[in-house]
Amino acid sequence: DIVMTQSPDSLAVSLGERATINCKSSQSVLYSSNNKNYLTWFQQKPGQPPKLLIYWASTRESGVPDRFSGSGSGTDFTLTISSLQAEDVAVYYCQQYYNIPLTFGGGTKVEIK
Amino acid sequence: QVQLVQSGAEVKKPGASVKVSCKASGYTFTAYYMHWVRQAPGQGLEWMGWINPNSGGSNYAQKFQGRVTMTRDTSISTAYMELSRLRSDDTAVYYCARVPLRRGYNPIDYWGQGTLVTVSS
Numbered sequence: 001d002i003v004m005t006q007s008p009d010s011l012a013v014s015l016g017e018r019a020t021i022n023c024k025s026s027q028s029v030l031y032s033s034n035n036k037n038y039l040t041w042f043q044q045k046p047g048q049p050p051k052l053l054i055y056w057a058s059t060r061e062s063g064v065p066d067r068f069s070g071s072g073s074g075t076d077f078t079l080t081i082s083s084l085q086a087e088d089v090a091v092y093y094c095q096q097y098y099n100i101p102l103t104f105g106g107g108t109k110v111e112i113k
Numbered sequence: 114q115v116q117l118v119q120s121g122a123e124v125k126k127p128g129a130s131v132k133v134s135c136k137a138s139g140y141t142f143t144a145y146y147m148h149w150v151r152q153a154p155g156q157g158l159e160w161m162g163w164i165n166p167n168s169g170g171s172n173y174a175q176k177f178q179g180r181v182t183m184t185r186d187t188s189i190s191t192a193y194m195e196l197s198r199l200r201s202d203d204t205a206v207y208y209c210a211r212v213p214l215r216r217g218y219n220p221i222d223y224w225g226q227g228t229l230v231t232v233s234s
Binding site for chain 2: 031038040042048049050051052055056061093095097098099100101102103104105106107
C-alpha cells in the first residue's frame with residue numbers, strides 16, 4: 001500500500017497570510033505514460049463530508065477559489081492557500097489514486113492565528 | 114445538481130450487521146464507480162472499496178474482505194454497503210463517494226453527506 005504522510009499535523013496562520021501543507025507518498029504516484037500525478041487534495045469542515053479542491057496534483061476543481069493551488073510531482077506535493085480566509089478553517093487531506101487501495105494522508109488542521 | 118443522499122444514522126450491537134444506502138441523482142448512475150470511505154470519530158479517512166454500478170463488480174480493501182458487501186440497484190440509482198460482524202471500532206461515519214467510470218484510475222469528485230454508525234452494547 002502507498003503510505004501518505006502529511007506535515008504539519010496542524011498550523012495556525014494569520015488572516016491574509018500564506019498556509020502551506022506538505023504531503024509525501026511512499027512511492028511515486030506519477031504515471032509515466034501520461035505524465036499525470038494521481039493525487040488529490042480535499043478540504044473537510046466540521047460535520048461535513050470532504051470536498052474536492054485539487055486533482056491531478058495541480059488542477060483546481062471548478063468553483064474552488066484561486067487562492068488554493070497544488071504543486072509537486074512524484075512523491076512530494078504541496079497545497080498552498082495564498083491568502084488565508086476565515087472560511088478556510090478546516091482539515092485538509094491528500095489522497096493518492098495511483099493504485100488500489102486508495103490511501104489518504106493523516107490530515108492537516110488549519111486554524112486562524 | 115449532483116446529489117448522493119445517504120440513509121440515516123444507525124445504532125447496532127456488536128456482532129450485528131448494518132446496511133447503508135446511497136441514492137444518486139443529477140447524473141448517470143452507471144457512469145461512475147461508487148466508493149465507500151469511513152472516518153472514525155476524530156480520525157482520518159479509510160477507504161473500504163468500490164462497486165461498478167454498471168457491471169456490479171466490486172473490489173474491497175483487504176482489511177474488510179469477508180465482512181463487507183457492496184451492491185447496487187440500478188432501477189433506483191442506489192448503492193449499498195453492508196458491513197457484518199460489527200465491532201466497537203467500526204463506529205464511524207461512512208461515506209459514499211463517486212469516481213468517473215473511465216479507463217484508468219480517476220479522482221473522487223463528490224461525496225455523500227455521511228452516515229454515522231455506532232456500535233455499542
